[in-house]
Amino acid sequence: MPVLKRSADAGRLLLDLVTRDPAFVRGGELEPGDIPVFTFHGLKPRSFERKLAYLSDAGYQAIGLGDYLDALTGRRNATRKSVLLTIDDGRATTWTVGYPILKRFGMRATAFLVTSAVHDDDAASKTIGDVPEDEWGPLVSRDESPDRSFVTWGEVRAMQDVIDIASHTHLHARVPMSDAVDGVTTEAMRRGYGEFDCPFVWLDGRQVRGRDVPVGTPLPASAPRLSGRPAYRAIDRRFETEAELRDAVRFDLGEARRLLREKADMDATSLCYPWHADSPLARQVAAEVGYVAAFAGKASAAPAISRPGSDLFSLARVGEDYVERLPGPGRRTLLSVLRQKLRRG
Numbered sequence: 001m002p003v004l005k006r007s008a009d010a011g012r013l014l015l016d017l018v019t020r021d022p023a024f025v026r027g028g029e030l031e032p033g034d035i036p037v038f039t040f041h042g043l044k045p046r047s048f049e050r051k052l053a054y055l056s057d058a059g060y061q062a063i064g065l066g067d068y069l070d071a072l073t074g075r076r077n078a079t080r081k082s083v084l085l086t087i088d089d090g091r092a093t094t095w096t097v098g099y100p101i102l103k104r105f106g107m108r109a110t111a112f113l114v115t116s117a118v119h120d121d122d123a124a125s126k127t128i129g130d131v132p133e134d135e136w137g138p139l140v141s142r143d144e145s146p147d148r149s150f151v152t153w154g155e156v157r158a159m160q161d162v163i164d165i166a167s168h169t170h171l172h173a174r175v176p177m178s179d180a181v182d183g184v185t186t187e188a189m190r191r192g193y194g195e196f197d198c199p200f201v202w203l204d205g206r207q208v209r210g211r212d213v214p215v216g217t218p219l220p221a222s223a224p225r226l227s228g229r230p231a232y233r234a235i236d237r238r239f240e241t242e243a244e245l246r247d248a249v250r251f252d253l254g255e256a257r258r259l260l261r262e263k264a265d266m267d268a269t270s271l272c273y274p275w276h277a278d279s280p281l282a283r284q285v286a287a288e289v290g291y292v293a294a295f296a297g298k299a300s301a302a303p304a305i306s307r308p309g310s311d312l313f314s315l316a317r318v319g320e321d322y323v324e325r326l327p328g329p330g331r332r333t334l335l336s337v338l339r340q341k342l343r344r345g
């Protein structure tokens with residue numbers, strides 16, 4: 001990793017630590033009733049298992065989304081020492097790695113699915129709980145596979161005894177902000193999560209991204225769809241109108257709910273903003289199409305852990321690295337967590 005990037009990352013980490021992370025990350029206690037929310041993406045067996053073992057040994061319970069929202073809205077008192085584990089994007093390891101480990105520990109998690117990325121297949125693959133360890137390889141690396149990098153609808157239905165399902169929008173889209181070139185498509189943008197980092201561009205009169213855009217194609221500067229900024233339409237050299245913008249946001253938020261109802265028979269009323277980017281427009285449209293809660297990244301203002309009375313459309317989360325900073329026996333030192341975060345970059 002270049003030295004400059006590494007020191008910029010370290011600076012940001014330290015700033016967040018002092019200004020935005022919950023007190024327990026810095027060595028403080030957890031306020032009674034506080035329920036920290038942790039953010040996971042791709043899952044690795046050893047790391048995920050170690051975190052659940054830590055929670056279990058320290059007497060924490062990873063609760064379901066319904067219980068979390070009930071506690072937050074005062075419908076039910078928070079059980080002592082609860083946490084919410086959230087897994088973004090619906091990558092394949094949510095099923096192949098997360099599901100069997102959660103089940104073994106009797107813990108729950110919440111998966112935020114990108115419905116356009118869920119493979120339209122009723123089959124569910126094996127998990128690492130089904131095969132001996134020397135056969136884990138393809139299951140653990142499935143997030144990077146060319147054709148099964150996300151979960152299938154069959155897996156989504158099969159995981160619901162352990163994993164609650166919520167929305168991460170239909171497209172997890174970035175859209176152009178101008179016609180100025182700002183980079184090119186890379187090989188990494190052709191598969192798995194990498195496709196989301198490629199903005200939608202116009203090619204032969206269609207809006208495409210990721211594997212549908214040849215490597216090396218110039219890309220415009222872009223922003224997350226839910227940022228509320230109008231997209232630049234290179235095809236007719238103008239920005240989209242307010243009405244077009246609202247329609248696009250409505251489709252991205254509403255289509256996810258529609259598909260989750262159709263394919264998994266579930267009424268998903270919680271949302272996670274892709275790239276943690278929200279806007280007054282995104283919040284307004286989310287409420288209009290039936291969401292009642294939305295998860296963000298780190299809170300920009302106190303509290304760093306959402307509590308009863310907090311804004312339900314800006315629920316605060318913290319990175320998975322800090323699970324083992326929760327008060328408990330064998331708590332990891334902050335230095336060892338930070339070293340690992342920086343090494344991974």
Ligand SMILES: [Zn+2]
Binds near residue numbers: 088172275
């Ligand atoms: Zn995401």
